[in-house]
Amino acid sequence: QQQVKQSPQSLIVQKGGISIINCAYENTAFDYFPWYQQFPGKGPALLIAIRPDVSEKKEGRFTISFNKSAKQFSLHIMDSQPGDSATYFCAAMSQGQNFVFGPGTRLSVLP
Template sequence: QQQVKQSPQSLIVQKGGISIINCAYENTAFDYFPWYQQFPGKGPALLIAIRPDVSEKKEGRFTISFNKSAKQFSLHIMDSQPGDSATYFCAASVRTYKYIFGTGTRLKVLA
């Protein structure tokens, strides 16, 4: 019940395309859903986050879509660029600030 399931494991997208990464959770106590971006040799860095009281949040080319009833959320990267090539992790946390991470999606954007 504490798991966050992430898919796909890897993704290859052409430059300018849309990258979509999906996550699902079971624990309805989760109340904060961030996405982290990690480049090789670096720690994860917060990309964008959403709380369950909204269904969508957009920041630049990055959008989170949240479906509370389905217990799913997804990251959309519009106009994907080679510089977006990284590993992306979804996460979920509860009010105790315990973060559970997904298994990661390795994105490669072809020039």
């Protein structure tokens, strides 16, 4: 029940296209859903996060869509750029507990 599932495992997108990564969870106690971006040889960095009281959050080209009833959330990267090529981890957290990370999606944006 503590798992966070993430798909796809890898994604190839043309420059200017839309990248979509999906995550699903079971634990209804989760109340914070961040996305982390990790470049090779670097630590993960927070990209964008959402709480379950909103259905969508947008920051620049990055949007999180959240479906509480389906227990799913997704990351959309609009106008994808080669500099977006990285591994993306969704995560979930409940009060007083640690993060549960998804297995990651390796995104490659072709020039």
